[in-house]
């Protein structure tokens with residue numbers, strides 16, 4: 017999933033205004049933000065599918081450290097715990113805990129059964145929704161726009177500059193998503209580093225959100 021995780025970040029900002037939007041994006045995308053790092057380190061692996069299956073072009077061969085349920089609980093505690101240590105605020109920390117965790121459950125809906133509960137030898141789960149492009153797109157856009165609506169109808173109004181920046185962000189995310197719908201399958205033999213490396217750019221969205229007030 018891609019857009020839905022951003023929708024969750026926008027919704028979390030509505031639920032708990034004390035958290036900076038960049039931190040909301042960091043939390044909702046946390047396991048996708050660390051995934052390319054782990055692939056580049058050689059701890060996790062990914063390869064191209066021979067043909068597109070619905071929305072999906074990647075075979076997630078192994079990603080227990082970023083995307084197992086057990087690891088996601090760990091990352092949820094870590095992100096919420098660090099926030100609590102820095103800010104000493106319970107409610108925002110709790111919101112961040114569930115925000116990190118939400119990523120795994122949204123991925124669960126769409127992925128092939130490749131999400132491990134514990135490690136690669138444990139049961140792997142996934143409800144396969146992204147084999148259907150219309151269902152995946154509806155789900156992603158539904159959560160994305162619900163999040164945008166919740167974000168924009170807050171009592172606090174955005175400054176004009178932030179509103180423009182937010183709109184540009186939305187258009188940009190939609191463009192990336194559209195390119196993933198219509199984009200080709202990576203050539204066979206593309207290395208894991210080449211497949212995962214560009215995902216490091218996702219960190220830029222954390223920065224983008226950071227400066228949206």
Ligand SMILES: [Zn+2]
Nearest residue numbers: 017047048123
């Ligand atoms: Zn993910």
